[in-house]
Amino acid sequence: MKVRNLSYILLALPFMIGCKKNSYNFYEGIGIAQFGPTINYLYQSYYDMTDTLKTYSFAYQASNTTQDTVYFDLYALGGITNYDRPFKLKQVIVFGKENAVPGVHYKAFDDPSVTQAYVVKAGEMHMRVPIVLLRDASLKNKNVALQIEVDVNEHFRRGEANKIWRRVEFADMLIRPNAWSDNHATQFWGKYSQVKHQFMIDQTGEPWDEEFMTAFVYDLVFAVHWKGKLRGLLAEYNAARPGNPLRDEDGELVVFP
Amino acid sequence: MNKLIKYIMALTIVGTTLSCYKDRGNYDYKDREDISISGIEPSYTVIGYEEKLNIQPQVSSNYTGADFEYFWGVYDGSGTVNARRNYDTIARTKDLDYRVDLPAGEWVITFAAKNKITGVASIFRSNVSVVTRFTRGWYVIRDNGTNTDVDLFTTPTNLNPGVKYEGLFEMVNGRSLEGKSGSLAFFTTYRSDFTGSLQVGRTFMLWSERDMAAVDLNTFQLIRDFNTIFYETPATRKPMSINVGMNAIYMINDGQLHSIHNIASNKGYFAGAKIADDQNTPYYLSKYYLATLLHNTLFYDELNSTFYSATGNGSTLVKTTSAGASKMPNANINKTLRYLGHKSYSAAMVGWAFLQDKTDPNLRILAQISAPNSNALTITPDTLLSTSNLYHAEKMTLLNGDENLIYFSRGNQVWSRNLSNKNEVLQFTVPAGETISFIRHRKFTGSAAAETNYYHNAVVVGTQVGNMYRIRVFNKVSGNISGNPITILEGNGFATDVMYMSPAVVGSTYQPTY
Numbered sequence: 001m002k003v004r005n006l007s008y009i010l011l012a013l014p015f016m017i018g019c020k021k022n023s024y025n026f027y028e029g030i031g032i033a034q035f036g037p038t039i040n041y042l043y044q045s046y047y048d049m050t051d052t053l054k055t056y057s058f059a060y061q062a063s064n065t066t067q068d069t070v071y072f073d074l075y076a077l078g079g080i081t082n083y084d085r086p087f088k089l090k091q092v093i094v095f096g097k098e099n100a101v102p103g104v105h106y107k108a109f110d111d112p113s114v115t116q117a118y119v120v121k122a123g124e125m126h127m128r129v130p131i132v133l134l135r136d137a138s139l140k141n142k143n144v145a146l147q148i149e150v151d152v153n154e155h156f157r158r159g160e161a162n163k164i165w166r167r168v169e170f171a172d173m174l175i176r177p178n179a180w181s182d183n184h185a186t187q188f189w190g191k192y193s194q195v196k197h198q199f200m201i202d203q204t205g206e207p208w209d210e211e212f213m214t215a216f217v218y219d220l221v222f223a224v225h226w227k228g229k230l231r232g233l234l235a236e237y238n239a240a241r242p243g244n245p246l247r248d249e250d251g252e253l254v255v256f257p
Numbered sequence: 258m259n260k261l262i263k264y265i266m267a268l269t270i271v272g273t274t275l276s277c278y279k280d281r282g283n284y285d286y287k288d289r290e291d292i293s294i295s296g297i298e299p300s301y302t303v304i305g306y307e308e309k310l311n312i313q314p315q316v317s318s319n320y321t322g323a324d325f326e327y328f329w330g331v332y333d334g335s336g337t338v339n340a341r342r343n344y345d346t347i348a349r350t351k352d353l354d355y356r357v358d359l360p361a362g363e364w365v366i367t368f369a370a371k372n373k374i375t376g377v378a379s380i381f382r383s384n385v386s387v388v389t390r391f392t393r394g395w396y397v398i399r400d401n402g403t404n405t406d407v408d409l410f411t412t413p414t415n416l417n418p419g420v421k422y423e424g425l426f427e428m429v430n431g432r433s434l435e436g437k438s439g440s441l442a443f444f445t446t447y448r449s450d451f452t453g454s455l456q457v458g459r460t461f462m463l464w465s466e467r468d469m470a471a472v473d474l475n476t477f478q479l480i481r482d483f484n485t486i487f488y489e490t491p492a493t494r495k496p497m498s499i500n501v502g503m504n505a506i507y508m509i510n511d512g513q514l515h516s517i518h519n520i521a522s523n524k525g526y527f528a529g530a531k532i533a534d535d536q537n538t539p540y541y542l543s544k545y546y547l548a549t550l551l552h553n554t555l556f557y558d559e560l561n562s563t564f565y566s567a568t569g570n571g572s573t574l575v576k577t578t579s580a581g582a583s584k585m586p587n588a589n590i591n592k593t594l595r596y597l598g599h600k601s602y603s604a605a606m607v608g609w610a611f612l613q614d615k616t617d618p619n620l621r622i623l624a625q626i627s628a629p630n631s632n633a634l635t636i637t638p639d640t641l642l643s644t645s646n647l648y649h650a651e652k653m654t655l656l657n658g659d660e661n662l663i664y665f666s667r668g669n670q671v672w673s674r675n676l677s678n679k680n681e682v683l684q685f686t687v688p689a690g691e692t693i694s695f696i697r698h699r700k701f702t703g704s705a706a707a708e709t710n711y712y713h714n715a716v717v718v719g720t721q722v723g724n725m726y727r728i729r730v731f732n733k734v735s736g737n738i739s740g741n742p743i744t745i746l747e748g749n750g751f752a753t754d755v756m757y758m759s760p761a762v763v764g765s766t767y768q769p770t771y
Contacts, residue, residue: 187570220521220570225488225528228572232529235537255535256572 031120032077033087033150034159035166039073039126049162050217053178055143055210056170058135066135067107071128072166074150076120077159085120085155089129092147094167100146105139105170107132109148120155133170143171174198179213188216188227190257193248203233231256291319292370292379300384301366303357306476310385312353316370323372327351334365334384359387360452360475361459361760390422391477393711393759398463399726399750400438405465407441408748415710416730416744416757423748426463426470429477435494436467438753442499445764447471447506447517449525451480464496469508471525474758480525487515487527497544500769502554505569512541514556518569531567533558533574540565540574545597547608548769552628555606557597562615563588566632578633585624585636591615592622596653600661602768605629609655609663609676611647612638621648623663625676639679646672646681652696654716657768659700660736664716666693671718673736684716684738691720691727695753698733701766708761713743719752726752 041047056070076085089109093099102108109118117130131146138144147167150158158164169175176192185191200208204226216223234256238245246254296314303310316325329348347355353368364385371378395410395418407425410418427433440463447460451473459474471480484490495511504520506527513530517523533540540558542565547555553566553575564587565574579587592612599608606628614620624638641648650665650672661676669687674680687693697717701708716738719728726749729742746755756767 218522219524221516221518221523221526221528222488224516224518224521224570224572225526228529228531229489231535231572232532232537235532235535239536 030078030154031081031085031156032159033120033156034075034077034163035129035150036073036075036163042075042126050214052166054166054168055175055178056133056168057175057209058133058139058170058172059174060207060209061135067132068135069130069132070168070170071130072148074120074127074129075159076125076127076156080123080125083122085122086115086153087118087120087156088151088153089118089148090151092149092165094145094147097145097169098142100144100170103134104136105134105144106146107134129166131168133168135172137172139170139172141173143169143173143175145169174201177208177210177213179210179217184213184216184223186257187220188223188257190255191248191252193250193252193254195246195248196254199234199237199246199254200230203237204229227256288319290323290372290375290377292323292372292377293317294368294370294379294381297368297381297383300386302386302388305357305359305361305387305389307390308357310353310355310357310366312368314351314353314368314370314381316351316379318372318377320372320375322374324374325351325370326373327371328369329353329355330367330369331359331385332365332367334363357385357387359385361387361389361392363387388760389475389477391425391474391758394418395728395744395746395755395757396441396461397726397728397746397748397752397755398438398441399748399752400436400465401750402437403435405434405436405438405463405468406750407463408746410746412711412757416713418744418746421748425477426472426479430470430479434463434465434468434470436465438751439464439466439469439496440498440754441756442501442769443474443756443758443762443764443767444501444506446501446519447525448519448523449480451478455524462499464499466496467494469496469499486525487529489529491515491530497542498546500546500548500554501764502546502548502567502569502769503550503552505554505567507546507554507567507569509542509544509546509556512559514542514567514574516567516569521570528572531572531574533565534576535573543594543597545594545610545771546769547597547599547606547626548602549599549606550603552606553632555597555608555626555628555634557594557610559594561588562590562592564626564634566628575632577628580628580633580635583635583637585622585638587634587636595621596650596771597626598653598655598770599657599768600655601658602765602770603658608770610636611650611653619643623647645674645679646670647674652693654696654698654771656698656733656736657700657770659698659714659733662736664696664698666696666718669693671696671716671738682737685718685729685731687718687720691722693718694721694726694751695719697754697771699730699755699757699767701757701759701762703761705761708759711757711759711761713757715743717755719755721751725749728752728755730755 037047100106107114149165174194174197330344330346332344366385367382369380394412397408406427409422409425411420413419442462444460448457461472463470469483491510493511498509506517508515515527541560543557543559556565564577567574577587595613596611608626610624612622621641622638624636627635646667649667652666654664656662662673664673671685673682673684699717700714702712714733716731716733728746730744731738732743
């Protein structure tokens with residue numbers, strides 16, 4: 001009897017499993033808006049998440065720069081249309097981080113000066129979403145996080161859960177670029193410090209910001225090249241200051257692994 | 258019960274009503290349309306970027322009044338040239354007149370004829386072997402005293418030369434390399450965007466004393482030269498060696514080591530020179546190296562008479578150590594490295610070095626170097642007697658992966674020396690008036706039927722006769738030169754190296770060693 005019950009359960013199991021709703025998005029009459037990689041890496045799933053988190057610092061800009069723009073790539077799935085389609089963004093709170101304040105640290109998405117930018121143009125399926133960052137005095141001492149999500153409106157519904165959000169962390173001081181990842185810290189750049197970061201900028205004339213360091217994600221030999229160059233420059237720097245090698249803000253020797 | 262009977266009756270009525278439907282089916286059957294295609298060969302061989310495919314197929318249908326539309330397409334049959342096997346439409350006409358601008362490899366062309374009236378189509382496939390003038394033959398790198406170029410000797414039926422293309426690099430690229438001849442190497446792991454997308458390709462690296470070129474073997478067109486192959490072009494132009502090691506391509510330029518870590522993401526540019534250490538201690542590497550498949554490549558710093566190793570992704574040279582069994586230090590040995598080569602690229606790291614003392618040039622040592630764990634060297638030196646021929650050696654080459662012999666030249670003689678019992682054998686005497694310019698062990702073996710006439714395991718002796726080079730390719734049997742040369746290559750200038758190339762030559766065919 002027990003065997004028969006077990007047989008019934010086994011017979012029923014595939015049907016029960018088969019009834020599980022899958023997670024695919026199907027076209028339901030309106031488009032789907034979601035973020036993605038830069039268009040040259042579209043359809044290469046390896047790069048899907050490379051642009052999720054960006055960092056930005058006003059420290060690289062002239063002192064009279066009051067605002068700057070970072071961009072994320074947005075894709076409209078479900079086909080193109082012959083009319084413009086506004087889409088909606090919203091800020092979501094990042095727990096454990098200092099969150100950006102609209103109107104203070106960035107231009108609110110309903111600010112009339114930027115609302116026209118949040119539109120997928122007729123005939124287009126891709127656009128670069130501008131986020132206008134404001135150089136508030138508070139950014140001299142802290143970095144803030146702005147996490148955004150695509151919100152539902154009459155033209156779009158939300159896309160895949162891991163592609164509806166993007167985050168930018170920014171400040172008006174040197175901050176660790178996201179591309180200075182833990183993996184690249186181990187291989188190339190070592191422990192992050194503002195002293196080391198400034199040394200890299202001063203000695204090479206390169207910005208060592210997010211954009212510059214993102215190139216290393218796609219070309220590790222380029223990182224090997226810079227690592228060797230930085231080690232040589234640091235050796236020269238320290239040799240010119242016997243007994244006074246470069247130390248970071250925590251008093252630790254600056255080294256490249 | 259009454260209800261059940263009513264249901265059964267209702268169903269019966271519906272069923273019988275439907276069964277009265279008159280069958281108006283179309284039973285006017287016709288034969289299946291049969292479209293026949295002829296006039297296309299099952300296979301073609303063409304020279305890429307040069308020859309055309311002219312095909313006039315005949316198409317007919319057993320349906321009268323057929324109105325055809327056509328298309329021709331091509332895709333990579335092997336998936337090795339174009340891994341995604343993209344399908345390209347090349348014509349929409351019945352007759353094909355198509356210049357085959359495709360890289361060397363196995364391709365497939367398809368021809369389709371579709372009857373627009375019935376929608377029935379027929380497809381014919383044909384294999385196309387695309388070769389280039391540069392696919393097969395002997396490549397000789399040589400100079401005229403001021404500039405370096407390559408001569409290609411085609412080999413139509415066997416290793417004997419057919420047509421000679423003198424100055425091939427200049428012929429294709431409009432210039433030669435500056436300075437005297439260096440050497441050449443073949444890579445299948447070098448990556449570039451030469452074809453329009455970033456991918457590895459069959460690449461020759463040629464170098465002279467002041468220039469270098471990475472060349473696409475399909476077209477012999479320049480991919481990159483000295484000014485474009487580094488992230489940051491070195492101030493001094495002096496390529497000394499380009500070779501492959503474990504996971505990397507190395508270039509020694511002006512004694513400094515550059516690398517492309519070719520298992521990592523890369524775009525085919527050499528990184529800046531590695532530094533010796535965090536004190537930036539000056540170094541100057543010899544052109545010789547000891548590379549094996551599974552270990553860091555070993556280099557020799559002539560400035561400090563010290564062995565270093567290196568990795569493709571490191572930014573500094575790696576200090577070697579002396580293993581317990583070593584009979585000679587690994588560093589500061591006060592010797593000039595006259596030769597270093599390995600016994601086998603794929604086996605454990607074992608090589609031989611010819612060292613000459615800097616203070617006492619009469620002190621010459623043949624040393625076996627082994628490094629089972631990459632960086633701890635066991636060096637076993639053997640001081641050469643001045644009565645031995647090897648003591649007076651000028652050009653040297655080890656037999657890679659074969660007999661335990663080193664070949665060397667002394668004056669106009671070619672000798673071999675058994676590395677186990679030190680027995681020396683005179684193998685060949687160059688005729689009067691010729692001077693030996695290089696000797697190499699070149700080995701291209703396998704089991705492909707198409708290559709039977711081209712396989713060789715040879716000792717190659719290059720000589721200079723006035724303003725001409727002469728290269729004798731000798732068959733090697735049981736470690737000895739056997740009989741007369743299997744072929745002789747002659748041309749203008751001073752030759753420094755030779756390599757046989759065929760579609761079957763792969764990256765590991767010629768071991769990276771001198």
